[in-house]
Amino acid sequence: MSELLHPGWHPDADSLSAFTEGLLPEHERLQCLAHLAECGRCREVVFLAQEPPAATAAPAPAPAWRRWFAPIPVLGAAAAAALLVAAVSLYVHQTPAPPARHEIARVEPPPQVSAPPPAPSPAPVIERAEPKPRSTPKPFTAPATAPAAQRTPLPQPPIPAESADVSHPLPLVPPDVAIKDPRSTADGLSEIAGTVTDASGAAVPRAFVTLRPLSGASSRDIRTDEAGQFKLAGIPAGRYELAINAPGFVRELRQLELKSQEVATIASQLSVGSVSETVEVIASAASVQTDSSSMARTRVRALPSKLPATTTVTSGKITLAVDSAGSLFRSQNAGKSWKTVKAVWRGKVTDLDTLPAGTFQLTTEDGSDWLSADGSHWSPAPPAR
Amino acid sequence: MSVSPGNYEEELKRLSGLSIDEFWREADAGSVGLGKEELARILLAIGSKYNYGLAPDATAGRAQVAAFWRALQLPDLALAQACALGRDVAWQQFMARFREPLTQAAIGIAGSAARGQELADSLYSEMFGLTERDGTRRSPLASYSGRGSLKGFLRATLAQRNVDLYRRTHREVPLPELDFAAAPAAAIPTPEVLSRLGDSVTATLGSLSPEDRFLLSAWFLDQRTLLEISRILRVHESTVSRSVKRLAERLHKELLRHLEASGMSPAAAREALGTDPRDLDINLRSLLQASRPGTFFQQGASPQQP
Numbered sequence: 001m002s003e004l005l006h007p008g009w010h011p012d013a014d015s016l017s018a019f020t021e022g023l024l025p026e027h028e029r030l031q032c033l034a035h036l037a038e039c040g041r042c043r044e045v046v047f048l049a050q051e052p053p054a055a056t057a058a059p060a061p062a063p064a065w066r067r068w069f070a071p072i073p074v075l076g077a078a079a080a081a082a083l084l085v086a087a088v089s090l091y092v093h094q095t096p097a098p099p100a101r102h103e104i105a106r107v108e109p110p111p112q113v114s115a116p117p118p119a120p121s122p123a124p125v126i127e128r129a130e131p132k133p134r135s136t137p138k139p140f141t142a143p144a145t146a147p148a149a150q151r152t153p154l155p156q157p158p159i160p161a162e163s164a165d166v167s168h169p170l171p172l173v174p175p176d177v178a179i180k181d182p183r184s185t186a187d188g189l190s191e192i193a194g195t196v197t198d199a200s201g202a203a204v205p206r207a208f209v210t211l212r213p214l215s216g217a218s219s220r221d222i223r224t225d226e227a228g229q230f231k232l233a234g235i236p237a238g239r240y241e242l243a244i245n246a247p248g249f250v251r252e253l254r255q256l257e258l259k260s261q262e263v264a265t266i267a268s269q270l271s272v273g274s275v276s277e278t279v280e281v282i283a284s285a286a287s288v289q290t291d292s293s294s295m296a297r298t299r300v301r302a303l304p305s306k307l308p309a310t311t312t313v314t315s316g317k318i319t320l321a322v323d324s325a326g327s328l329f330r331s332q333n334a335g336k337s338w339k340t341v342k343a344v345w346r347g348k349v350t351d352l353d354t355l356p357a358g359t360f361q362l363t364t365e366d367g368s369d370w371l372s373a374d375g376s377h378w379s380p381a382p383p384a385r
Numbered sequence: 386m387s388v389s390p391g392n393y394e395e396e397l398k399r400l401s402g403l404s405i406d407e408f409w410r411e412a413d414a415g416s417v418g419l420g421k422e423e424l425a426r427i428l429l430a431i432g433s434k435y436n437y438g439l440a441p442d443a444t445a446g447r448a449q450v451a452a453f454w455r456a457l458q459l460p461d462l463a464l465a466q467a468c469a470l471g472r473d474v475a476w477q478q479f480m481a482r483f484r485e486p487l488t489q490a491a492i493g494i495a496g497s498a499a500r501g502q503e504l505a506d507s508l509y510s511e512m513f514g515l516t517e518r519d520g521t522r523r524s525p526l527a528s529y530s531g532r533g534s535l536k537g538f539l540r541a542t543l544a545q546r547n548v549d550l551y552r553r554t555h556r557e558v559p560l561p562e563l564d565f566a567a568a569p570a571a572a573i574p575t576p577e578v579l580s581r582l583g584d585s586v587t588a589t590l591g592s593l594s595p596e597d598r599f600l601l602s603a604w605f606l607d608q609r610t611l612l613e614i615s616r617i618l619r620v621h622e623s624t625v626s627r628s629v630k631r632l633a634e635r636l637h638k639e640l641l642r643h644l645e646a647s648g649m650s651p652a653a654a655r656e657a658l659g660t661d662p663r664d665l666d667i668n669l670r671s672l673l674q675a676s677r678p679g680t681f682f683q684q685g686a687s688p689q690q691p
Contacts, residue, residue: 013538044548045548048548
């Protein structure tokens with residue numbers, strides 16, 4: 001059975017491309033379809049003229065340390081061993097120094113919130129910690145065993161399948177988190193350590209912790225260990241945004257200001273509901289306010305999609321939430337009721353944030369950014385200059 | 386459209402209530418060397434050609450005219466038309482924006498780097514308007530209306546050239562030697578049954594809507610995948626799958642109904658449907674693709690490429 005060339009008139013490239021892009025008026029679309037049903041040549045043209053399906057997202061580049069060490073495991077192990085030897089050497093040979101006694105952190109409530117929370121709720125606690133005496137000669141293994149002894153096996157919360165994605169592995173905190181990176185004090189750098197738990201107090205393992213300098217683009221990622229603990233060391237002084245994200249929980253965002261030689265200990269309690277708050281951690285403050293009763297808190301009722309919210313942000317009276325399927329929802333009554341925001345973008349929403357001016361910003365899975373002042377009407381973010 | 390040169394801007398304002406300045410700025414036509422009068426002439430020609438997006442028998446009001454022009458991809462339109470008019474500054478922009486994507490698209494369409502490069506190069510020369518027609522240089526870019534994206538237009542043009550080239554050079558292809566299965570041992574139906582069955586198939590396929598016929602052609606004749614069809618029809622793959630299944634069931638019922646209407650008993654009709662298709666003296670491809678006069682509008686249509 002051979003097909004002869006179809007004689008007569010054919011739609012031109014202009015009509016076929018508009019048909020392929022779904023931009024023809026209905027009467028022309030039907031005429032085009034009728035012709036395409038008859039004409040194998042034009043059918044082939046429209047199938048060829050389609051944009052190829054979007055390629056699957058390229059895997060994120062591995063962190064720098066992984067790029068260095070992954071290709072040559074032997075070199076990585078050797079480097080780790082050298083680091084270990086250097087750490088021991090520093091512990092042994094450092095001159096004892098009087099422990100510095102300065103304040104580490106202060107928790108400041110957001111200035112715009114004055115009402116107390118409606119109910120007692122797990123508030124993020126940032127503890128003040130005195131810098132460890134860097135020169136205290138103690139056995140190398142002692143700090144490592146102490147935290148390990150404190151870790152009790154906790155029931156792991158159910159983690160959605162997507163969290164099992166191993167395509168972008170992040171470094172897990174080693175069990176001996178109390179081993180202090182000598183550089184953090186010797187070089188005047190700071191560190192952040194913390195524990196991530198859920199509302200019942202159970203540890204949240206493998207939660208994503210991202211520390212991003214407010215003035216820079218490069219960020220550091222880490223995942224909590226089985227005890228929900230994490231530690232980021234060797235951090236230069238400055239202002240940072242700390243994001244804690246775990247599948248099925250609301251992402252928590254904090255802004256930190258670290259000065260040199262500080263150790264900030266963070267206790268974060270993630271909620272399945274919505275918590276949108278900003279915690280200012282200012283080092284060297286005179287007083288510590290651990291009372292978080294004035295934190296803004298938003299209780300999220302079930303989203304229309306019946307899926308858990310992964311990210312929730314609030315600006316003014318508007319609250320936006322992204323569910324685990326990447327759909328966006330908007331609430332004007334602090335999460336009591338939600339409306340689905342019609343997507344003008346393609347793909348899932350992967351990130352949601354507020355800009356300093358109160359503008360909402362979202363990022364889609366293809367990396368495009370969108371801005372909105374009211375959460376309903378979105379427009380593409382202008383390209384970065 | 387009978388507008389004398391020099392009056393295009395006034396005519397555009399009369400039809401839409403809008404000034405050409407607005408379109409000219411939005412199209413950034415100045416950057417590609419296109420004047421306001423030229424842009425007004427182009428917009429009027431496109432609006433008239435497509436009746437401002439309305440059905441041929443409808444009359445467009447001011448708001449509809451303005452909405453049609455505003456919905457056009459004006460920067461792409463200005464660029465393409467300026468290129469067709471031979472403006473150097475437009476060509477520089479065109480090459481900067483589309484040279485690489487066009488080459489990549491050609492390679493994807495042709496299936497090989499060498500053929501794709503050749504296809505893209507031939508299209509460049511064609512786009513420049515080297516083809517002499519009635520003593521004037523014509524560029525395919527002049528036929529771009531701005532209803533879709535210029536990139537999509539270029540892809541469609543590439544696809545047309547590739548298909549025409551392939552068909553011109555592969556018109557006669559030997560059939561692969563297939564070892565057909567032996568015919569079933571069942572008795573061959575009588576010529577009368579075969580005739581009724583052929584009539585029923587013809588009538589049933591002829592009663593389908595354009596979308597159903599397209600679906601059958603793409604699925605059964607072209608062996609397209611659900612994904613490919615779903616992207617053309619802008620529905621989900623599962624919708625296409627369900628549609629194909631429903632369509633097959635509907636065809637079965639319609640055939641039975643036609644056969645019974647022709648005087649066959651239900652049992653005989655069901656038996657006739659079990660006939661080996663190779664005994665039928667019909668060509669399903671030609672039935673599905675039966676050309677019916679007037680199925681495609683003449684506006685915007687082009688004759689078969691040689």
